Amino acid sequence: MFIYRLFLNFAAFPLVLLLMIRCLKGTEDWADFWQRFGKPVALKRPAQKWLWVHAASNGELQSAKPILDALAARYGQNSLLITCNSLSGRLWAKELGYHAALSPLDFRWAQRRFMKAYSIAAHVTFEAELWPNRIAILAAAGIPVTALGARMSARGQNLWRRFPKLSAKLLNAIAYLQPQDAGSYQRFKGLGIDPEKMGPVLNWKSLYQPQTIDLDxxxxxxxxxxxxxxxxxxxxxxxxxxxxxxxxxxxxxxxxxxxxxxxxxxxxxxxxxxxxxxxxxxxxxxxxxxxxxxxxxxxxxxxxxxxxxxxxxxxxxxxxxxxxxxxxxxxxxxxxxxxxxxxxxxxxxxxxxxxxxxxxxxxxxxxxxxxxxxxxxxxxxxxxxxxxxxLSHDTDMSIIMDVLEHLMPRSNTDLA
Incomplete structure (x- = not known):
């Protein structure tokens, strides 16, 4: 983790500068800037526990909708915290009726600031990237981390192999990982993840349902x-x-x-x-x-x-x-x-x-x-x-949902 954190320290200045320029240009506002560093959105029930679902942007959020619907039905929509990397993803999450925020950058202090504001009961991520600090902090607190639709390219596997201690710590901290394709499945196995933690291959985008069915x-x-x-x-x-x-x-x-x-x-x-x-x-x-x-x-x-x-x-x-x-x-x-x-x-x-x-x-x-x-x-x-x-799929969704139910709180009363 030391090398990763050292890299983040070097990247901090140009990243902050880039985000500030975006604010000065009006692409984002200063509230967006501070959200990326873990500042929470105003909470209606600050003491509640949250099911944190992260989706990189609109596409991943659309892919996550079957999970969001299932979790909202079981725990109530107000129990779900949605984060996205993009403004458009956050906007759509809000339009769906969820408490939504921009995802905190993977600085330890930003992640801790975010998690101090939101008491997290479980975390589900829909994103190709796995963020080491976020996963390590959640796992150290005993909070289950689930990565759905995870992707590992050949280039990514070669990069992670250069840092075997970091990759081992990261993969050991994940409670359940479901890969999006067969190549990712083999590459995650090659990096040493426990096969018992891995779910069936499924690209969640294959579950996309069109909003309009009258196609002339x-x-x-x-x-x-x-x-x-x-x-x-x-x-x-x-x-x-x-x-x-x-x-x-x-x-x-x-x-x-x-x-x-x-x-x-x-x-x-x-x-x-x-x-x-x-x-x-x-x-x-x-x-x-x-x-x-x-x-x-x-x-x-x-x-x-x-x-x-x-x-x-x-x-x-x-x-x-x-x-x-x-x-x-x-x-x-x-x-x-x-x-x-x-x-x-x-x-x-x-x-x-x-x-x-x-x-x-x-x-x-x-x-x-x-x-x-x-x-x-x-x-x-x-x-x-x-x-x-x-492009149709034949994956049994119940397998994934059964694992999620085992990792999640038993009922919405556990989130009160």
Whole structure:
């Protein structure tokens, strides 16, 4: 732990400086700043005990919803404390009716400040990263820590192997770890975790349920969504869109950037190419017949865009960001197209490839060809149905829930 804590000490100054700059720019406010260092949100019942559920951001929070629903049914919604790393995740947790806060950074003093304010009875985390100080402090206090949907990449395993004492202490402190894929399962075993502590392989994103079930293929056939795009990808997608529009003039494009704050620069890029633009953060009144491209630079509205689109280009894969989830667009029966960089969901995209359930494209020309091959509603539906079938899971959820019930307090009276 010494080396890890030394690293945090070195990282503290630039991290604090970065967060302060975000506050000065108005990206966050000072209340957000202090929450990241463990300052609690005002409590209605300061003496109560909490079930602390951490989800990195919106995607993980959506994945955690089956667990949240089960815990809320058993203990009451007011017994759950939700933390997220992102402002959008915290906002959504609040909208769901939970007591929500930004997650404290993994400085020991910040974690202790947070846990002093909130009396924690048990902790469940939905995040790829495992935070050593948080886990060590909770375990030392006798508080069970459960890691659901945990992920360990080959690079991560190699890094942890350089610090065998730290990795052993971390994994020994976890009461239950459920990996999100078979590769992670083997890598956690290779790092020495007790196999008895490990649950079945399950990616919780596979449980995603669409908010809209009325999906009209005729309305969606000429709409393509580019979801969670990163810098450098919008140019590729817009070039492909221009090529396809020569033979498919009815096609419209929705660009939903991973980070909506990029809206202004993407809007300039779209306008510079002569496309009629609706920037949704500023104009929600324009009819679709009046625009070529919709820039969806808002938060929390991805279900709307998935439901509107017959095709989905999954971003983060045309530049090396590891790709984003295929589960959500597949749940909305979108025909899937992605790029070559899909390490974040390698098992899922391999399964999709084996089942011929998604298309891949490395550049704008290949992307244009892939889009053109999906011009008809039947082609879109066939690919979408194969993806839905390929990504379905057969894990018995009751196995995981039984373990959680054993680790959690017996009833809500134990949290009073």
């Amino acid at each position: 293929p005729k309305k969606r056939r000429n709409i393509c969504l580019a979801a969670s795009t990163h810098p450098g990808e919008d140019e590729i997608i817009l070039k492909a869109f221009g090529l396809v529009r020569q033979t498919w003039p009815e096609l419209q494009l929705i660009i939903a950037p991973r980070h909506p704050k990029r809206g202004a620069e993407i809007a300039d890029l779209i306008l510079s190419q002569g496309w009629r633009l609706q920037r949704y953060s500023q104009d929600q009144a324009s009819g679709p017949e009046k625009v070529d491209v919709i820039l969806a630079d808002t938060l929390g509205e991805m279900p709307k865009w998935y439901a509107a689109s017959g095709l989905c280009i999954v971003g983060g894969a045309f530049k090396d960001h590891g790709g984003h989830t295929p589960y959500e667009p597949a749940a909305y029966e979108c025909a899937l197209i992605t790029g070559p960089h899909t390490s974040n969901f390698s098992a899922e995209y391999e399964t999709l490839a084996l089942n011929k359930a998604a298309l891949r494209a490395a550049d704008a020309e290949a992307l244009a060809k892939a889009l053109s091959s999906l011009k008809t509603p039947s082609a879109q539906q066939n690919l979408a149905q194969r993806a839905t079938k390929a």
